[in-house]
Amino acid sequence: MGNNRGVMQVDIKVVQLLCSRLCHDLIGPAGAVHNGMELFEEMGVDGGEDALKMVSASVSQLSARLGFFRMAFGLGGLSGRQAPLSEARQLADAFLEGGRIDLDWPSDVAAEQKWQPTGPMIKLLFNMILVAIDALPRGGILGVSLVRVDDEPDGPAIGMAIKAAGEGATLKDDLKSALFPATAEGTEPELNAHNIHGFFCHQLARSLASEIEVSAIENEVRFAVLVQE
Numbered sequence: 559m560g561n562n563r564g565v566m567q568v569d570i571k572v573v574q575l576l577c578s579r580l581c582h583d584l585i586g587p588a589g590a591v592h593n594g595m596e597l598f599e600e601m602g603v604d605g606g607e608d609a610l611k612m613v614s615a616s617v618s619q620l621s622a623r624l625g626f627f628r629m630a631f632g633l634g635g636l637s638g639r640q641a642p643l644s645e646a647r648q649l650a651d652a653f654l655e656g657g658r659i660d661l662d663w664p665s666d667v668a669a670e671q672k673w674q675p676t677g678p679m680i681k682l683l684f685n686m687i688l689v690a691i692d693a694l695p696r697g698g699i700l701g702v703s704l705v706r707v708d709d710e711p712d713g714p715a716i717g718m719a720i721k722a723a724g725e726g727a728t729l730k731d732d733l734k735s736a737l738f739p740a741t742a743e744g745t746e747p748e749l750n751a752h753n754i755h756g757f758f759c760h761q762l763a764r765s766l767a768s769e770i771e772v773s774a775i776e777n778e779v780r781f782a783v784l785v786q787e
Contacts, residue, residue, distance in 0.1 A: 571749065572749070572754065572757065572758065572761075575749055575750065575751050575754035576631055576754055576755075576758060578751040578754075579751045579752075579754050579755060580627055580631065582751060583623060583627070584620065584623055584624070584627075587616045587617075587619040587620035587623065588616075588620055590612060590613075590615075590616035590619075591613055591616045591617060591620065593612070594609045594610070594612035594613035594616060595609070595613060597609040597612070598610060598613070615656075619655075619656065621652075622649075622652035622653050622655065623653060625649050625652065625653075626649050626650065626652070626653040626684065629646070629649060629680060629681060629684055630681060630684035630685055630688065630755075631758070642674045642675060642677075642680060643665075643674060643675065643704070644665065646675075646680050646683070646684070647663050647665065647702075649684075650663060650684070650687060650702070651663070654691075654700070657697070658694075658696070658697025658698075659691060659694055659697050659698060659699070659700050659724075660698075660699050660700070661699075661700055661702070662699050662700065662701040662702070663701070663702040663703075664703075673706045673716070673787075675704065675716050675718075675785075676787075678762070678765070678766060679716060679718070679766070679785050681762060682718070682759065682762040682763055682766060682768075682783065682785070683702070683704075683718050683720075685755055685758055685759035685762055686718070686720050686759055686770065686781050686783070687700065687702070687720060688755045688759070689729075689733065689737060689755060689756050689759055689781065690720045690721075690722040690779065690781055691722075692729075692730070692733055693722040693727050693728060693729050693730075693733075693779040694722050694723075694724045694727055695726055695728075696724055696725045696726045697724055697725075698722065698723050698724015698725065698727060698777075699721075699722075699723050699724060700720065700721070700722055700723075701719075701720065701721040701722075701723065702718075702719075702720055703718075703719050703720075704716060704717065704718050704719075705717045705719075707784065710784070710786070712786055713786060713787065714786075714787045715784050715785060715786045715787060716784070716785050716787060717782065717783070717784045717785075718782070718783050718784075718785070719780065719781065719782040719783075720780070720781045720782075721778065721779075721780050721781075722778065722779045722780075722781075723777065723778045724777060725777055726777065727774075727777045727778050727779050728774065728779065729772060729774065729779050730753075732747075732748065732750075732752070732753045733752075733753045733756045734756070734772075735747040735748065735753070735756075736749060736753040736754065736755075736756030736757040736760070737756035737757070737759060737760050737770065737772070738760065738772075739757060739760060763783055763785075766785045766786075767785075767786065768783050768784060768785045768786075769783070770782070770783045771783065
């Protein structure tokens with residue numbers, strides 16, 4: 559698998575584009591909070607129940623996105639207050655709540671007590687989830703599964719797989735070129751705020767000496783990666 563494990567080089571343009579992506583995804587619920595407060599001020603306490611509901615829902619959505627993005631893009635990891643997979647599942651579920659995509663990530667308490675993915679593995683998984691979300695433009699079901707593989711030649715590994723299933727499921731060319739920059743036409747993929755998470759996902763996998771595999775059939779796109787423990 560090479561000797562690049564733990565090494566990830568990211569230039570300033572990638573950082574800027576990631577910041578743009580974050581701002582784009584956070585401005586919606588943040589703006590809704592502002593609009594709700596303005597509506598509350600106009601209607602007053604007696605007539606502001608709907609405004610308060612809007613604010614409450616938007617604050618919850620904003621908090622969920624911040625929690626997910628902190629793990630996906632931040633230097634820190636999970637809180638450590640509970641089992642890593644359990645916390646990761648809760649963050650992903652909250653991130654997708656109320657949208658057009660349902661999360662199918664069953665828990666396996668017995669297995670999860672025996673092994674746990676590391677922080678960098680969860681970070682890679684979250685970025686794979688973001689890529690898979692973009693493969694479902696009309697919504698659908700996002701399935702997540704993890705398994706420990708003991709018979710790998712280089713030692714135990716953790717396999718992580720995501721299935722994006724829904725009408726019109728597809729991986730767009732610009733996102734595919736960011737996820738697989740080595741196969742993009744020209745020397746560098748055309749990176750922007752809409753596909754930067756694909757490139758970051760590639761870089762995370764590379765830092766773990768792994769490669770993401772993608773397969774697709776009608777209305778379904780699958781992502782998989784095998785990471786050595």
